[in-house]
Amino acid sequence: xxxxxxxxxxxxxxxxxxxxxxxxxxxxxxxxxxxxxxxxxxxxxxxxxxxxxxxxxxxxxxxxxxxxxxxxxxxxxxxxxxxxxxxxxxxxxxxxxxxxxxxxxxxxxxxxxxxxxxxxxxxxxxxxxxxxxxxxxxxxxxxxxxxxxxxxxxxxxxxxxxxxxxxxxxxxxxxxxxxxxxxxxxxxxxxxxxxxxxxxxxxxxxxxxxxxxxxxxxxxxxxxxxxxxxxxxxxxxxxxxxxxxxxxxxxxxxxxxxxxxxxxxxxxxxxxxxxxxxxxxxxxxxxxxxxxxxxxxxxxxxxxxxxxxxxxxxxxxxxxxxxxxxxxxxxxxxxxxxxxxxxxx
Amino acid sequence: xxxxxxxxxxxxxxxxxxxxxxxxxxxxxxxxxxxxxxxxxxxxxxxxxxxxxxxxxxxxxxxxxxxxxxxxxxxxxxxxxxxxxxxxxxxxxxxxxxxxxxxxxxxxxxxxxxxxxxxxxxxxxxxxxxxxxxxxxxxxxxxxxxxxxxxxxxxxxxxxxxxxxxxxxxxxxxxxxxxxxxxxxxxxxxxxxxxxxxxxxxxxxxxxxxxxxxxxxxxxxxxxxxxxxxxxxxxxxxxxxxxxxxxxxxxxxxxxxxx
Numbered sequence: 001x002x003x004x005x006x007x008x009x010x011x012x013x014x015x016x017x018x019x020x021x022x023x024x025x026x027x028x029x030x031x032x033x034x035x036x037x038x039x040x041x042x043x044x045x046x047x048x049x050x051x052x053x054x055x056x057x058x059x060x061x062x063x064x065x066x067x068x069x070x071x072x073x074x075x076x077x078x079x080x081x082x083x084x085x086x087x088x089x090x091x092x093x094x095x096x097x098x099x100x101x102x103x104x105x106x107x108x109x110x111x112x113x114x115x116x117x118x119x120x121x122x123x124x125x126x127x128x129x130x131x132x133x134x135x136x137x138x139x140x141x142x143x144x145x146x147x148x149x150x151x152x153x154x155x156x157x158x159x160x161x162x163x164x165x166x167x168x169x170x171x172x173x174x175x176x177x178x179x180x181x182x183x184x185x186x187x188x189x190x191x192x193x194x195x196x197x198x199x200x201x202x203x204x205x206x207x208x209x210x211x212x213x214x215x216x217x218x219x220x221x222x223x224x225x226x227x228x229x230x231x232x233x234x235x236x237x238x239x240x241x242x243x244x245x246x247x248x249x250x251x252x253x254x255x256x257x258x259x260x261x262x263x264x265x266x267x268x269x270x271x272x273x274x275x276x277x278x279x280x281x282x283x284x285x286x287x288x289x290x291x292x293x294x295x296x297x298x299x300x301x302x303x304x305x306x307x308x309x310x311x312x313x314x315x316x317x318x319x320x321x322x323x324x325x326x327x328x329x330x331x332x333x334x335x336x337x338x339x340x341x342x343x344x345x
Numbered sequence: 346x347x348x349x350x351x352x353x354x355x356x357x358x359x360x361x362x363x364x365x366x367x368x369x370x371x372x373x374x375x376x377x378x379x380x381x382x383x384x385x386x387x388x389x390x391x392x393x394x395x396x397x398x399x400x401x402x403x404x405x406x407x408x409x410x411x412x413x414x415x416x417x418x419x420x421x422x423x424x425x426x427x428x429x430x431x432x433x434x435x436x437x438x439x440x441x442x443x444x445x446x447x448x449x450x451x452x453x454x455x456x457x458x459x460x461x462x463x464x465x466x467x468x469x470x471x472x473x474x475x476x477x478x479x480x481x482x483x484x485x486x487x488x489x490x491x492x493x494x495x496x497x498x499x500x501x502x503x504x505x506x507x508x509x510x511x512x513x514x515x516x517x518x519x520x521x522x523x524x525x526x527x528x529x530x531x532x533x534x535x536x537x538x539x540x541x542x543x544x545x546x547x548x549x550x551x552x553x554x555x556x557x558x559x560x561x562x563x564x565x566x567x568x569x570x571x572x573x574x575x576x577x578x579x580x581x582x583x584x585x586x587x588x589x590x591x592x593x594x595x596x597x598x599x600x601x602x603x604x
Contacts, residue, residue: 227438228449230437231443231446234427235427237397238422239449240423242418280437284437285437285438286442
């Protein structure tokens with residue numbers, strides 16, 4: 001019965017190959033396109049120079065400055081934040097046994113925003129303060145969410161409702177805090193609602209990368225336990241899973257990853273919801289591959305969305321969160337409709 | 346033989362309500378113990394206390410002689426398997442993967458192997474007549490099929506003790522017979538079975554001992570012949586009953602009587 005096995009290694013490899021291809025394509029387009037068009041040859045010359053293996057002649061100064069100081073850190077930050085959103089969505093969906101879980105939809109993103117705004121009001125606005133505040137706010141919001149929803153196995157709707165209510169309240173607080181604060185000391189409210197990768201620097205990117213890697217590692221480590229928790233929390237316990245540790249790890253890691261992302265680029269919605277759903281049908285529900293592929297998929301989505309955000313109304317930039325919402329909203333509706341009509345997710 | 350599990354003077358109260366009061370229960374290797382009683386008598390609560398899902402307000406549960414809190418999560422998972430009554434219907438895995446999850450406790454055993462896992466899963470599928478469902482997505486199954494798969498997962502765990510909450514709920518007559526016969530077979534292999542049943546005649550036929558619960562307390566306990574007494578049952582269920590010898594089996598037959 002070979003087809004009885006979980007979706008096979010070959011299928012998994014195919015998915016990862018497609019995602020990697022999409023990622024390379026998105027990055028290549030994002031490098032070349034923008035207010036200043038840069039030829040592929042120039043891209044290769046600039047990147048090879050900075051990586052210490054110069055190929056071809058020295059690139060024009062303008063191409064070098066635009067690519068290395070502006071576009072490239074922005075793309076890398078987009079990759080990291082996107083992968084953080086993707087993996088966080090998959091982990092939350094596992095830990096709450098709910099396919100509608102997304103860090104920003106459920107108040108963890110707004111919690112991170114509030115933490116960042118409050119920290120900036122109190123300590124000034126270097127990036128480190130924003131990220132530190134956002135991580136703290138994200139972790140607190142995640143823990144509060146668990147407190148409210150408890151073991152969501154018997155009643156998953158309670159969890160979504162708690163999260164949505166929590167998110168609405170926290171978003172309102174972010175608005176109040178931004179309007180009450182000195183307008184020059186915190187980014188405007190649009191940033192917290194819709195996100196932007198405009199301010200990316202190598203330093204920010206480095207900090208967010210480290211935090212995301214730690215959080216992602218913790219989530220991957222819980223993969224097998226999350227599989228068993230699909231049976232229900234009590235059943236997972238009966239099978240020897242340390243459910244409380246798993247939940248705590250995932251929530252703290254979510255706060256860390258989502259917080260780091262929010263502190264750096266604001267709230268970019270729907271990616272965490274979308275990425276796992278795009279993959280589950282092909283990949284199955286085992287969490288290790290799903291988490292890893294969701295990270296890749298999130299990276300592709302954010303880089304692609306940011307490319308659209310930069311170019312769709314050039315020279316004006318639209319917030320990246322507008323693009324992800326414009327894509328994610330309809331998908332979300334389609335998903336709900338399919339679930340209602342009995343299709344399996 | 347030493348009991349696999351004992352509940353000693355188990356009491357559970359929630360606010361002012363007493364849900365269980367001083368219940369004693371023990372399951373030994375090779376026996377099927379059935380908990381019966383009307384709705385709300387505390388059967389499921391008793392099972393949850395024995396499973397460790399619920400801490401009793403008073404009394405002690407001992408698993409293989411040790412207080413339950415002192416047995417590690419992993420050791421528990423290798424000593425007893427639990428079939429709860431209410432289970433999620435949307436487990437996003439295939440049937441074979443779900444049953445394989447029952448092997449999780451043995452994952453790090455030095456004497457376990459992929460072949461042993463596969464054999465245990467195959468045996469569990471066969472015992473619950475779910476072999477043909479192995480490649481199906483769990484959410485696509487009917488309620489009764491899901492119930493059999495959940496039982497298969499419990500069997501695949503291969504524990505000396507199984508705790509089951511209404512394993513036959515939602516099953517057709519044929520599969521009910523299959524499952525109840527399976528419990529007998531487990532006990533003949535030397536394992537202990539504690540099961541909540543609502544069907545008194547199923548308990549009469551298949552249990553070695555019955556615990557009859559009445560509003561959280563033990564109304565009667567003993568062999569089916571001892572416990573299934575018309576006067577006691579009529580009182581506990583508030584429903585007139587008759588108990589006659591089964592026409593062709595060596596067990597009592599419980600009949601309800603018009604009021």
